[in-house]
Amino acid sequence: xxxxxxxxxxxxxxxxxxxxxxxxxxxxxxxxxxxxxxxxxxxxxxxxxxxxxxxxxxxxxxxxxxxxxxxxxxxxxxxxxxxxxxxxxxxxxxxxxxxxxxxxxxxxxxxxxxxxxxxxxxxxxxxxxxxx
Amino acid sequence: xxxxxxxxxxxxxxxxxxxxxxxxxxxxxxxxxxxxxxxxxxxxxxxxxxxxxxxxxxxxxxxxxxxxxxxxxxxxxxxxxxxxxxxxxxxxxxxxxxxxxxxxxxxxxxxxxxxxxxxxxxxxxxxxxxxxxxx
Numbered sequence: 001x002x003x004x005x006x007x008x009x010x011x012x013x014x015x016x017x018x019x020x021x022x023x024x025x026x027x028x029x030x031x032x033x034x035x036x037x038x039x040x041x042x043x044x045x046x047x048x049x050x051x052x053x054x055x056x057x058x059x060x061x062x063x064x065x066x067x068x069x070x071x072x073x074x075x076x077x078x079x080x081x082x083x084x085x086x087x088x089x090x091x092x093x094x095x096x097x098x099x100x101x102x103x104x105x106x107x108x109x110x111x112x113x114x115x116x117x118x119x120x121x122x123x124x125x126x127x128x129x130x131x132x
Numbered sequence: 133x134x135x136x137x138x139x140x141x142x143x144x145x146x147x148x149x150x151x152x153x154x155x156x157x158x159x160x161x162x163x164x165x166x167x168x169x170x171x172x173x174x175x176x177x178x179x180x181x182x183x184x185x186x187x188x189x190x191x192x193x194x195x196x197x198x199x200x201x202x203x204x205x206x207x208x209x210x211x212x213x214x215x216x217x218x219x220x221x222x223x224x225x226x227x228x229x230x231x232x233x234x235x236x237x238x239x240x241x242x243x244x245x246x247x248x249x250x251x252x253x254x255x256x257x258x259x260x261x262x263x264x265x266x267x
Contacts, residue, residue, distance in 0.1 A: 001245060001246050001247045002245075002246040003243055003244070003245055003246075004243065004244045004246075005241060005242070005243045006171045006241060006242055006243075006244075007240065007241040008171045008172065008238050008239045008240065008241060008242070009171070009172065010172070010236065010237070010238030010239070011233070011236070011238065011239065011240045011241065014151070014233070014236055014238075014240075015147070015151045018150040018151050019146070019147045019150045019151060039138045039139075039140040039141070040140065040141065040142070097143070097146075098146070100142075100146055101142075102140060102142030102143060102145075102146060103140055103142070103143065104139065104140065104143045104146075105137055105138060105139045105140060105143060106137070106138055106140070107135055107136065107137040107138075108135070108136050108137075108138075109133075109134075109135055110133070110134050110135075110136070111133065
C-alpha cells in the first residue's frame with residue numbers, strides 16, 4: 001500500500017509569517033581574519049569583526065510579505081548594496097533576521113573581496129520556505 | 133572564486149521555536165474515498181469527514197515539545213509525535229490522516245493511503261510523526 005504525504009502551502013505560509021515576514025534584517029560584511037568565528041558564533045562575536053569606515057554601511061530593512069510560487073513560499077528579495085569611498089576587504093557576508101542573538105546565515109567569499117574607491121557590490125538574497 | 137553559504141543551526145532553532153515549539157497539535161483520521169477534499173481544504177472542511185468518536189477512535193492531541201539540533205543530519209528535530217489509534221467494538225476504517233497545528237485555518241499536512249486502513253477491535257496502529265526544520 002502506498003502512502004502519500006503532502007505539506008500544505010498554507011503551512012509554509014504559516015511558518016513564513018511567524019519566522020520572517022515583518023522581521024527586521026541586517027546584512028553586514030566582516031573580515032574574519034584570525035578570529036576563528038564560524039556559523040556557530042554569535043551575532044555579537046561577528047559584530048566585533050564587522051567592517052567600519054571607507055564608505056561601508058550595514059544594509060538593513062524589514063522583510064516584506066511573500067507569496068507561494070512553484071511549490072515554495074518565496075519572500076521578497078533582499079538587495080544588499082555595499083559601496084566603497086576608499087579601499088576595504090572582506091571575506092564574510094552575514095545575514096541577521098530579527099533581534100535575536102544568533103545569525104541566520106553566513107556566506108564566505110574565497111578569495112576575499114576587495115572594493116576600491118568608487119566600487120560597489122550587490123548581493124541579492126532570496127529567502128524561501130519549502131517542504132524539501 | 134567561490135561563495136559558500138551556510139544557514140546556521142541557531143537559525144533552524146529560531147524557526148522551529150517560532151513555528152512549532154509549544155504549539156498545540158491534532159492528528160485526526162478521515163474517510164474521503166472520492167478524494168473530494170485536498171491539501172487546500174480547510175481544517176473545518178476536513179473535520180466534516182473526520183471519523184466519529186465511536187468504536188475507539190479518538191483524535192490525538194498534544195503540545196509540541198522542545199527540540200534539539202541533530203548535528204549528524206544538520207537539522208533541528210522536534211520530538212516525535214506518536215499518534216496511536218485503537219479500534220474497539222466494531223472497529224473503524226480510514227483512508228486519510230491529517231495534522232493540524234495550533235489554530236490554523238488550514239492543515240499542516242495530510243497523509244493519504246491508497247487502500248483504507250482497517251482497525252478491528254483490539255488492534256492498534258501507531259504513526260511516528262517527525263517534524264524537522266532544515267535548510
